[in-house]
Amino acid sequence: MSFSPEQFEEMSKKLTEVREEIGKFIVGQQEAVEFSLYSILADGHALLEGLPGLGKTMLIRTISEVLDLSFSRIQFTPDLMPADITGTSILERNEEGMQRFVFKEGPIFSQMVLADEINRATPKTQSALLEAMGEKTVTVLGETRKMAKPFFVLATQNPIEMEGTYPLPEAQMDRFLCKVLLPYPSKEELKEIMLRTTGPGSITIRKVMNSETIVEAQEMVKAVVIADDMIDYAVELVSATHHKSGAGDEWSQYVQYGSGPRGLQSIIRLAKARALMAGRVHVSIADIKTVAKPALRHRVLINYEGEAEGIDVDKLIDKLVEEVRQGASVR
Numbered sequence: 001m002s003f004s005p006e007q008f009e010e011m012s013k014k015l016t017e018v019r020e021e022i023g024k025f026i027v028g029q030q031e032a033v034e035f036s037l038y039s040i041l042a043d044g045h046a047l048l049e050g051l052p053g054l055g056k057t058m059l060i061r062t063i064s065e066v067l068d069l070s071f072s073r074i075q076f077t078p079d080l081m082p083a084d085i086t087g088t089s090i091l092e093r094n095e096e097g098m099q100r101f102v103f104k105e106g107p108i109f110s111q112m113v114l115a116d117e118i119n120r121a122t123p124k125t126q127s128a129l130l131e132a133m134g135e136k137t138v139t140v141l142g143e144t145r146k147m148a149k150p151f152f153v154l155a156t157q158n159p160i161e162m163e164g165t166y167p168l169p170e171a172q173m174d175r176f177l178c179k180v181l182l183p184y185p186s187k188e189e190l191k192e193i194m195l196r197t198t199g200p201g202s203i204t205i206r207k208v209m210n211s212e213t214i215v216e217a218q219e220m221v222k223a224v225v226i227a228d229d230m231i232d233y234a235v236e237l238v239s240a241t242h243h244k245s246g247a248g249d250e251w252s253q254y255v256q257y258g259s260g261p262r263g264l265q266s267i268i269r270l271a272k273a274r275a276l277m278a279g280r281v282h283v284s285i286a287d288i289k290t291v292a293k294p295a296l297r298h299r300v301l302i303n304y305e306g307e308a309e310g311i312d313v314d315k316l317i318d319k320l321v322e323e324v325r326q327g328a329s330v331r
Contacts, residue, residue: 003223005281011217012279015041017208021066025203026059027196028189034277035180035294036063036154041276042269043218044177045133045153047118047298055193056156056182057116063154064112067214068207070148072107073114076121082128086138103140108132111148111211115155119166126172129153133175150214170257170301177266178294217276224272226283231268233324234288238264240320241300254306254316259299266295293317 015037022033032048036059039046048056057073064071074085087106093099107113108129118126132138136147155176157168173179185193196203209217241258271287297313306316 003220008220008276008281009279011220012277014209014213015217015277018066021206021208022059022062025062025196025205026055027192028185029055029059029182031294032056032059032180032182033063034274035178035270035291036060037277038270038273038291039154039177040067040150040152040214041217041221041273042177042266043150043221044266044269045155045175047173047176047179048154048156048182049159049179050156050182051184052158057114060112060114060154060156062205064114065205066208067112068210069111069150069152069214071112071114072110073116074107075116076118076125078120078122080121080125082125083140085125085128086132086140089141103143103145105145108138109145109148111150111152113151113153115153117158118155119157119168122166123169126166126168130172130175150211150218173298174260174262176298178270178291179298180294181297221269221272221276223281224275224283225281226268226272230271230283230285230288233285234264234267234271236324237288237292237321238267238296240324241296241317254302254309254311255300256303256306257301259296263296263299267291270295289321292321 018037019033026033036046036048040063048059050056061071061073074080083106085106085108087104087109089101089103091099092102115129118129132147132151133153136149136151137144138147139145238259241255241263267288268283270291271283274287274291275281275283293314296317300313300316302311302313302316
Protein backbone atom coordinates (compact mmCIF):
# COMPACT_ATOMS: atom_id res chain seq x y z
CA MET A 1 0.00 0.00 0.00
CA SER A 2 1.38 3.40 -1.00
CA PHE A 3 0.71 6.77 0.59
CA SER A 4 1.32 10.30 -0.66
CA PRO A 5 3.49 12.85 1.21
CA GLU A 6 0.28 14.78 1.92
CA GLN A 7 -1.20 11.76 3.69
CA PHE A 8 1.93 11.41 5.81
CA GLU A 9 1.74 15.09 6.74
CA GLU A 10 -1.96 14.84 7.60
CA MET A 11 -1.37 11.80 9.80
CA SER A 12 1.52 13.56 11.53
CA LYS A 13 -0.79 16.45 12.38
CA LYS A 14 -3.36 14.03 13.76
CA LEU A 15 -0.73 12.36 15.95
CA THR A 16 0.41 15.77 17.19
CA GLU A 17 -3.19 16.41 18.26
CA VAL A 18 -3.11 13.10 20.14
CA ARG A 19 0.01 14.13 22.05
CA GLU A 20 -1.44 17.54 22.87
CA GLU A 21 -4.68 16.00 24.11
CA ILE A 22 -2.79 13.57 26.35
CA GLY A 23 -0.73 16.51 27.65
CA LYS A 24 -3.92 18.19 28.92
CA PHE A 25 -4.24 15.47 31.55
CA ILE A 26 -0.77 13.94 31.95
CA VAL A 27 1.96 16.17 33.36
CA GLY A 28 5.48 15.50 32.08
CA GLN A 29 6.56 11.91 31.31
CA GLN A 30 7.23 12.92 27.72
CA GLU A 31 9.30 9.84 26.89
CA ALA A 32 6.63 7.49 28.25
CA VAL A 33 3.93 9.23 26.19
CA GLU A 34 5.95 9.19 22.99
CA PHE A 35 7.13 5.59 23.21
CA SER A 36 3.69 4.33 24.15
CA LEU A 37 2.42 5.95 20.95
CA TYR A 38 5.39 4.64 18.96
CA SER A 39 4.58 1.12 20.16
CA ILE A 40 0.93 1.46 19.17
CA LEU A 41 1.86 2.78 15.72
CA ALA A 42 4.38 -0.06 15.29
CA ASP A 43 1.72 -2.62 16.32
CA GLY A 44 3.72 -3.66 19.37
CA HIS A 45 3.56 -3.66 23.15
CA ALA A 46 5.24 -1.41 25.71
CA LEU A 47 6.52 -1.96 29.25
CA LEU A 48 6.58 1.01 31.63
CA GLU A 49 8.70 0.71 34.76
CA GLY A 50 8.56 3.10 37.68
CA LEU A 51 7.77 3.45 41.36
CA PRO A 52 4.11 3.41 42.47
CA GLY A 53 2.24 6.69 42.12
CA LEU A 54 4.06 8.10 39.07
CA GLY A 55 0.97 8.01 36.84
CA LYS A 56 1.65 4.88 34.78
CA THR A 57 -1.92 3.59 34.98
CA MET A 58 -3.46 7.00 34.36
CA LEU A 59 -1.24 7.55 31.33
CA ILE A 60 -2.38 4.33 29.65
CA ARG A 61 -6.03 4.96 30.46
CA THR A 62 -5.77 8.48 29.00
CA ILE A 63 -4.19 7.14 25.79
CA SER A 64 -7.06 4.68 25.37
CA GLU A 65 -9.61 7.49 25.75
CA VAL A 66 -7.89 9.78 23.26
CA LEU A 67 -7.59 6.94 20.73
CA ASP A 68 -11.18 5.78 21.40
CA LEU A 69 -10.22 2.15 22.02
CA SER A 70 -11.95 -0.44 24.18
CA PHE A 71 -10.01 -0.67 27.42
CA SER A 72 -9.58 -3.23 30.17
CA ARG A 73 -7.36 -3.25 33.22
CA ILE A 74 -5.89 -6.37 34.80
CA GLN A 75 -4.47 -5.93 38.28
CA PHE A 76 -1.75 -8.55 38.63
CA THR A 77 -1.54 -10.10 42.09
CA PRO A 78 0.14 -13.28 43.42
CA ASP A 79 -3.19 -15.17 43.45
CA LEU A 80 -4.21 -14.19 39.89
CA MET A 81 -4.75 -17.24 37.66
CA PRO A 82 -4.36 -17.54 33.85
CA ALA A 83 -8.11 -18.08 33.43
CA ASP A 84 -8.70 -14.71 35.12
CA ILE A 85 -6.93 -13.17 32.12
CA THR A 86 -7.96 -15.29 29.14
CA GLY A 87 -11.43 -16.33 30.27
CA THR A 88 -12.88 -19.81 30.65
CA SER A 89 -15.79 -22.03 29.62
CA ILE A 90 -18.63 -22.39 32.11
CA LEU A 91 -21.61 -24.73 32.15
CA GLU A 92 -24.91 -22.96 31.42
CA ARG A 93 -28.50 -24.18 31.11
CA ASN A 94 -30.55 -22.86 28.16
CA GLU A 95 -34.32 -22.28 28.00
CA GLU A 96 -34.99 -25.91 27.06
CA GLY A 97 -33.11 -27.08 30.13
CA MET A 98 -30.15 -28.38 28.11
CA GLN A 99 -26.69 -27.78 29.48
CA ARG A 100 -23.73 -26.62 27.40
CA PHE A 101 -20.36 -25.02 27.83
CA VAL A 102 -20.23 -21.30 27.03
CA PHE A 103 -16.96 -19.37 26.79
CA LYS A 104 -16.80 -16.21 28.86
CA GLU A 105 -14.12 -13.85 27.56
CA GLY A 106 -11.56 -12.51 29.97
CA PRO A 107 -10.24 -8.93 30.11
CA ILE A 108 -7.55 -9.79 27.54
CA PHE A 109 -10.22 -9.45 24.84
CA SER A 110 -9.99 -5.66 24.51
CA GLN A 111 -8.19 -3.40 22.07
CA MET A 112 -5.99 -1.90 24.77
CA VAL A 113 -5.10 -3.99 27.79
CA LEU A 114 -3.41 -2.52 30.83
CA ALA A 115 -1.39 -5.20 32.60
CA ASP A 116 -0.97 -3.31 35.86
CA GLU A 117 2.02 -4.28 38.03
CA ILE A 118 2.68 -7.29 35.84
CA ASN A 119 5.59 -8.46 37.97
CA ARG A 120 3.36 -8.90 41.03
CA ALA A 121 1.93 -12.12 39.58
CA THR A 122 3.60 -15.52 39.41
CA PRO A 123 5.43 -16.63 36.23
CA LYS A 124 2.59 -19.06 35.40
CA THR A 125 0.13 -16.18 35.20
CA GLN A 126 2.57 -13.87 33.42
CA SER A 127 2.93 -16.47 30.68
CA ALA A 128 -0.81 -16.29 29.96
CA LEU A 129 -0.07 -13.11 28.02
CA LEU A 130 2.58 -14.64 25.77
CA GLU A 131 0.32 -16.06 23.06
CA ALA A 132 -1.90 -12.98 22.96
CA MET A 133 1.10 -10.66 22.66
CA GLY A 134 2.97 -12.74 20.09
CA GLU A 135 0.31 -14.30 17.86
CA LYS A 136 -2.69 -12.03 18.65
CA THR A 137 -4.70 -15.13 19.55
CA VAL A 138 -5.81 -16.92 22.72
CA THR A 139 -6.24 -20.69 22.96
CA VAL A 140 -8.55 -22.03 25.67
CA LEU A 141 -9.52 -25.73 25.88
CA GLY A 142 -8.14 -26.36 22.40
CA GLU A 143 -10.11 -23.56 20.70
CA THR A 144 -8.20 -20.58 19.31
CA ARG A 145 -9.80 -17.14 19.30
CA LYS A 146 -8.47 -14.03 17.58
CA MET A 147 -7.87 -10.79 19.44
CA ALA A 148 -9.51 -7.46 18.64
CA LYS A 149 -7.83 -5.26 16.05
CA PRO A 150 -5.89 -3.20 16.87
CA PHE A 151 -4.63 -4.95 20.00
CA PHE A 152 -2.03 -3.63 22.44
CA VAL A 153 -0.70 -4.66 25.82
CA LEU A 154 0.75 -1.76 27.78
CA ALA A 155 2.19 -3.20 30.97
CA THR A 156 3.49 -1.49 34.08
CA GLN A 157 5.90 -2.92 36.58
CA ASN A 158 7.60 -1.89 39.79
CA PRO A 159 11.40 -2.01 40.11
CA ILE A 160 12.52 -5.54 40.91
CA GLU A 161 14.14 -4.32 44.12
CA MET A 162 10.69 -3.82 45.66
CA GLU A 163 9.15 -6.56 47.82
CA GLY A 164 6.63 -8.97 46.34
CA THR A 165 7.84 -8.83 42.74
CA TYR A 166 8.55 -11.69 40.33
CA PRO A 167 11.04 -10.67 37.62
CA LEU A 168 9.68 -11.30 34.13
CA PRO A 169 11.52 -14.10 32.29
CA GLU A 170 13.74 -12.98 29.41
CA ALA A 171 11.42 -14.66 26.88
CA GLN A 172 8.47 -12.56 28.01
CA MET A 173 10.50 -9.34 28.27
CA ASP A 174 11.49 -9.90 24.65
CA ARG A 175 7.83 -9.71 23.60
CA PHE A 176 7.72 -6.02 24.52
CA LEU A 177 8.72 -3.66 21.75
CA CYS A 178 10.26 -1.24 24.24
CA LYS A 179 10.81 -0.64 27.93
CA VAL A 180 10.43 2.91 29.24
CA LEU A 181 11.63 4.12 32.64
CA LEU A 182 9.48 6.70 34.43
CA PRO A 183 11.50 9.15 36.53
CA TYR A 184 10.34 11.25 39.44
CA PRO A 185 8.56 14.45 38.35
CA SER A 186 10.40 17.76 38.71
CA LYS A 187 9.36 20.40 41.26
CA GLU A 188 7.47 22.32 38.57
CA GLU A 189 5.69 19.17 37.45
CA LEU A 190 4.79 18.26 41.03
CA LYS A 191 3.18 21.65 41.48
CA GLU A 192 1.24 21.32 38.23
CA ILE A 193 0.04 17.83 39.24
CA MET A 194 -1.23 19.25 42.52
CA LEU A 195 -3.07 22.10 40.78
CA ARG A 196 -4.75 19.77 38.29
CA THR A 197 -5.77 17.07 40.76
CA THR A 198 -6.78 19.04 43.84
CA GLY A 199 -8.36 22.12 42.28
CA PRO A 200 -11.97 22.68 41.18
CA GLY A 201 -13.31 21.52 37.83
CA SER A 202 -12.41 18.52 35.71
CA ILE A 203 -10.50 17.96 32.49
CA THR A 204 -12.43 16.60 29.51
CA ILE A 205 -10.52 14.34 27.14
CA ARG A 206 -11.41 14.62 23.45
CA LYS A 207 -11.33 11.55 21.22
CA VAL A 208 -8.90 12.32 18.39
CA MET A 209 -8.51 8.97 16.58
CA ASN A 210 -10.34 5.64 16.30
CA SER A 211 -9.59 2.04 15.40
CA GLU A 212 -9.75 2.62 11.64
CA THR A 213 -7.40 5.59 11.80
CA ILE A 214 -4.92 3.69 13.95
CA VAL A 215 -4.87 0.74 11.52
CA GLU A 216 -4.24 3.20 8.68
CA ALA A 217 -1.40 4.78 10.68
CA GLN A 218 0.11 1.33 11.24
CA GLU A 219 0.10 0.73 7.49
CA MET A 220 1.81 4.10 7.00
CA VAL A 221 4.53 3.08 9.45
CA LYS A 222 5.25 0.00 7.34
CA ALA A 223 5.48 2.25 4.26
CA VAL A 224 8.13 4.52 5.80
CA VAL A 225 11.35 4.14 3.79
CA ILE A 226 14.58 3.06 5.44
CA ALA A 227 17.89 3.16 3.56
CA ASP A 228 20.33 0.25 3.54
CA ASP A 229 22.94 2.21 5.49
CA MET A 230 20.37 2.87 8.23
CA ILE A 231 19.63 -0.85 8.41
CA ASP A 232 23.35 -1.62 8.49
CA TYR A 233 23.78 0.81 11.38
CA ALA A 234 21.00 -0.87 13.35
CA VAL A 235 22.47 -4.31 12.60
CA GLU A 236 25.90 -3.17 13.83
CA LEU A 237 24.34 -1.75 16.98
CA VAL A 238 22.51 -4.96 17.84
CA SER A 239 25.58 -7.04 17.01
CA ALA A 240 27.63 -4.86 19.35
CA THR A 241 25.50 -6.06 22.27
CA HIS A 242 26.85 -9.58 21.79
CA HIS A 243 29.81 -10.52 23.94
CA LYS A 244 33.08 -9.65 22.12
CA SER A 245 31.25 -9.12 18.85
CA GLY A 246 33.77 -6.83 17.15
CA ALA A 247 32.29 -3.36 17.27
CA GLY A 248 32.44 -1.94 20.77
CA ASP A 249 34.46 -4.83 22.23
CA GLU A 250 35.61 -2.60 25.06
CA TRP A 251 32.04 -2.43 26.36
CA SER A 252 30.46 -5.62 25.04
CA GLN A 253 32.77 -7.61 27.32
CA TYR A 254 30.43 -6.62 30.13
CA VAL A 255 27.45 -8.29 28.41
CA GLN A 256 26.25 -11.70 29.54
CA TYR A 257 23.38 -11.93 27.04
CA GLY A 258 22.83 -9.58 24.11
CA SER A 259 19.87 -8.71 21.95
CA GLY A 260 18.43 -11.12 19.40
CA PRO A 261 16.56 -10.46 16.13
CA ARG A 262 13.53 -9.02 17.95
CA GLY A 263 15.78 -6.21 19.20
CA LEU A 264 16.67 -5.28 15.62
CA GLN A 265 13.04 -5.49 14.55
CA SER A 266 12.03 -3.27 17.46
CA ILE A 267 14.60 -0.61 16.58
CA ILE A 268 13.43 -0.46 12.96
CA ARG A 269 9.73 -0.44 13.81
CA LEU A 270 10.10 2.22 16.51
CA ALA A 271 12.31 4.34 14.25
CA LYS A 272 9.71 4.19 11.49
CA ALA A 273 6.96 5.18 13.94
CA ARG A 274 9.05 8.12 15.14
CA ALA A 275 9.60 9.23 11.55
CA LEU A 276 5.86 9.13 10.86
CA MET A 277 5.08 11.23 13.94
CA ALA A 278 7.60 13.77 12.69
CA GLY A 279 5.89 13.83 9.28
CA ARG A 280 8.81 12.22 7.44
CA VAL A 281 8.64 9.41 4.89
CA HIS A 282 12.12 8.09 5.70
CA VAL A 283 14.10 6.99 8.76
CA SER A 284 17.01 9.13 9.92
CA ILE A 285 20.04 8.25 12.05
CA ALA A 286 18.50 10.34 14.85
CA ASP A 287 15.44 8.07 14.85
CA ILE A 288 17.53 4.95 15.39
CA LYS A 289 19.73 6.59 18.00
CA THR A 290 16.70 7.87 19.95
CA VAL A 291 14.90 4.52 20.09
CA ALA A 292 18.00 2.39 20.82
CA LYS A 293 17.80 2.43 24.63
CA PRO A 294 14.07 1.73 25.02
CA ALA A 295 14.32 -1.01 22.39
CA LEU A 296 17.38 -2.75 23.85
CA ARG A 297 17.53 -2.09 27.62
CA HIS A 298 15.32 -5.08 28.46
CA ARG A 299 17.11 -7.35 26.00
CA VAL A 300 20.66 -6.91 27.30
CA LEU A 301 21.86 -8.54 30.53
CA ILE A 302 24.98 -7.22 32.28
CA ASN A 303 27.42 -9.83 33.63
CA TYR A 304 28.98 -9.85 37.09
CA GLU A 305 32.08 -8.06 35.87
CA GLY A 306 29.99 -5.21 34.52
CA GLU A 307 27.99 -4.96 37.73
CA ALA A 308 31.24 -4.83 39.71
CA GLU A 309 32.39 -1.96 37.49
CA GLY A 310 29.16 -0.09 38.18
CA ILE A 311 27.95 -0.29 34.57
CA ASP A 312 24.20 -0.33 34.01
CA VAL A 313 22.38 -1.23 30.80
CA ASP A 314 21.58 2.35 29.76
CA LYS A 315 25.19 3.43 30.15
CA LEU A 316 26.40 0.44 28.16
CA ILE A 317 23.95 1.08 25.30
CA ASP A 318 24.99 4.75 25.20
CA LYS A 319 28.61 3.70 24.86
CA LEU A 320 27.84 1.12 22.19
CA VAL A 321 25.86 3.69 20.19
CA GLU A 322 28.85 6.00 20.36
CA GLU A 323 31.34 3.28 19.37
CA VAL A 324 29.25 1.90 16.52
CA ARG A 325 28.59 5.36 15.15
CA GLN A 326 32.31 6.08 15.04
CA GLY A 327 33.12 2.80 13.34
CA ALA A 328 30.21 2.59 10.88
CA SER A 329 30.03 4.44 7.59
CA VAL A 330 26.80 6.21 8.45
CA ARG A 331 26.23 9.89 7.93
